[in-house]
Amino acid sequence: MDDRIVVLGTGGTIAGGSALAGDNVGYRAGERTVQSLLDGLVVAGGPQAPALVAEEVAQIDSKDADAAFWSRLHARCLAHLQDERVRGIVVTHGTDTLEETAWLLSQTLACDKPLVLTCAMRPATAVSPDGPQNLRDAIALASDARALGVSVVCAGAVHAPRHLQKMSPYRVDAFASGDAGPIGWVEEGRLRLVHPWPGLRSDPGSLAQALAADNGAWPWVEIVLSGAGANGRQVEALVAAGVRGIVVAGTGNGTLHHALETALLRAQRAGVQVRVSTRCPLGVVVGMPAHGLPLADGLSPVKARISLMLELMQTAPAP
Numbered sequence: 001m002d003d004r005i006v007v008l009g010t011g012g013t014i015a016g017g018s019a020l021a022g023d024n025v026g027y028r029a030g031e032r033t034v035q036s037l038l039d040g041l042v043v044a045g046g047p048q049a050p051a052l053v054a055e056e057v058a059q060i061d062s063k064d065a066d067a068a069f070w071s072r073l074h075a076r077c078l079a080h081l082q083d084e085r086v087r088g089i090v091v092t093h094g095t096d097t098l099e100e101t102a103w104l105l106s107q108t109l110a111c112d113k114p115l116v117l118t119c120a121m122r123p124a125t126a127v128s129p130d131g132p133q134n135l136r137d138a139i140a141l142a143s144d145a146r147a148l149g150v151s152v153v154c155a156g157a158v159h160a161p162r163h164l165q166k167m168s169p170y171r172v173d174a175f176a177s178g179d180a181g182p183i184g185w186v187e188e189g190r191l192r193l194v195h196p197w198p199g200l201r202s203d204p205g206s207l208a209q210a211l212a213a214d215n216g217a218w219p220w221v222e223i224v225l226s227g228a229g230a231n232g233r234q235v236e237a238l239v240a241a242g243v244r245g246i247v248v249a250g251t252g253n254g255t256l257h258h259a260l261e262t263a264l265l266r267a268q269r270a271g272v273q274v275r276v277s278t279r280c281p282l283g284v285v286v287g288m289p290a291h292g293l294p295l296a297d298g299l300s301p302v303k304a305r306i307s308l309m310l311e312l313m314q315t316a317p318a319p
């Protein structure tokens, strides 16, 4: 009987509270329980509406998300995906690292049900909070059999994890999907697709096992930025401190300041895995830049970091 939607709470502004009702920025994230977000929420479907089951996974500001948080969330999603009573999963999450969590879950779960992340830009105590509508949209999406796998809904737009990026620190419509655009829209509880639903990652295989077995000690991967006046000192310090991977947000088409490039090539020779992404928010690195360092598969720096951590999780550190 797949008649349940499980709503996993993790904190964020959607569960944020402020002493001043008119204050949209001076609040604490993750103050309210996920059950309190569901209390009184009017969900479409009348008597056919799915049963909602709330579960608190964490109550954090997502800027503080870490490996232990991700391991726990992954484990709870896995358990509910395997429960035949569950039709779909909603995760309430802060906006600040939503794209990392969505990417991580999409790469590590074999999802044959909808798993929808949602969020808010205004706290639950705001005069006009956006969380309740986003949550209603997420529940509608998690009830829709077309929405298989991990997706994100915010301000009515449905995004695929690969393309999702937070674009604004303040606007209610804070996310975009770059050149790809949203997959579709939720309007009055109905999904309107404008692109075919993205294919699922069919077999996360040993990745899921590595994650389930790991209790938070993930491989150390950092992001460095190339720009005018860059140098190699940060990379040298990271290598000396034992970093296992470095993602570099390159300029333009994945180019690097020459001093940083020299340090990164040296780091690679020392056994550190290096991936090159771009600082540009649109498009991907085209062709192969002259430095020859491996590219980040069109991923933004923050998602490339997740992918590299997952890759290194399956590889023993060099002796």
Ligand code: SIN
Binding pocket: 011, 012, 013, 014, 029, 060, 061, 062, 063, 093, 094, 095, 096, 097, 119, 120, 121
């Ligand atoms: C957070 O990411 O937890 C706080 C900010 C937000 O949700 O908009």
